[in-house]
Amino acid sequence: MMKKIIVLSSLFLFCLGGINALAQQESLVNQDVLRLHVIANSDSIEDQQLKLMVKDRVVKLIQAEFKELNNSEEAFLLAEKKISYIKTEAEKIVHQQGYTYPVDVYVGNYDFPVKSYGNIIFPAGNYPAVKIIIGDGKGKNWWCVLFPPLCLVSSSDKGLSLDSPQEAEVTFKCLELIPKGIRLKSAD
Numbered sequence: 001m002m003k004k005i006i007v008l009s010s011l012f013l014f015c016l017g018g019i020n021a022l023a024q025q026e027s028l029v030n031q032d033v034l035r036l037h038v039i040a041n042s043d044s045i046e047d048q049q050l051k052l053m054v055k056d057r058v059v060k061l062i063q064a065e066f067k068e069l070n071n072s073e074e075a076f077l078l079a080e081k082k083i084s085y086i087k088t089e090a091e092k093i094v095h096q097q098g099y100t101y102p103v104d105v106y107v108g109n110y111d112f113p114v115k116s117y118g119n120i121i122f123p124a125g126n127y128p129a130v131k132i133i134i135g136d137g138k139g140k141n142w143w144c145v146l147f148p149p150l151c152l153v154s155s156s157d158k159g160l161s162l163d164s165p166q167e168a169e170v171t172f173k174c175l176e177l178i179p180k181g182i183r184l185k186s187a188d
Contacts, residue, residue: 033122034066034075034147035129037110040139041101047139050097054090054134055142059151061089066147072128075147079107079130090132101135115143120150 036058040051062082069075079086087105094101107130114124122145130146144151 032072033127033145034072034079035110035112035127035143036146036151037112037129037131037141037143039131039133039137039141041099041135041137042139044139047135050094050099050101051134051139051142053097054093054103054132055144057089057093058086058130058132059144059146062086063146063149063151067149069147072147076107076128079146083107086130086132090134094134099135103135104133104137106131106133112143 036055038051038055038058041047062079062085065078066075069078083105087103090103090105094103108128109126110129110131112122112124112127112129115122129143
C-alpha cells in the first residue's frame with residue numbers, strides 16, 4: 001500500500017512539474033512574437049476585401065523595418081511609435097475605396113485562440129499585437145506575425161502558409177527567430 005502511495009505521489013509531482021514547465025514555455029512563446037490583427041467592419045464581401053487591402057498596405061509599409069529588429073520587445077516599441085502612421089495609412093486605403101469607416105489602431109496584449117497555418121501552430125494565449133479595427137470591427141479577422149517577419153501571404157484570407165513556395169519564402173533568419181514552443185506540423 002505504501003509503495004502505491006509513493007508511486008502515485010511521484011506521478012502527481014511529475015505531472016505537476018510538466019504542467020508548470022509547459023505554462024512557462026507558453027508564456028515565453030507569447031512574448032517572442034508581435035502579431036498583426038486586422039478586424040473587418042463586417043462579414044460582407046466588400047468589407048472583407050477592404051480588410052485584406054488594409055492588411056496588405058500595412059504589412060508592405062512596416063514589415064521591412066521589423067526585419068532589422070533583434071527581438072519582439074524592439075518590435076513592440078517600434079509599433080507603438082508607428083501607431084499614428086499605421087492609422088493614417090489604413091485610413092487612406094479605407095477612403096480610397098470609398099468608405100467612411102473610422103480606423104482604430106492599438107498596440108497591446110490580446111488573447112488569441114490556437115491558430116494553425118500551414119506547418120506552423122501557435123498555441124492559444126495572450127500575445128503582443130498591433131490591432132487594427134475597421135469601422136464596427138464586427139467582421140472576420142486576419143492575423144499574421146510581424147516579428148519575426150512571417151506575414152507571408154498576400155491578398156488571401158488563408159493567413160500564414162508555408163506549404164507553397166509561391167506563397168511564402170522563409171529565410172534562415174526567420175527560422176532562427178521562430179519562438180521555441182511554436183510547433184511545426186509534420187508532413188503526413
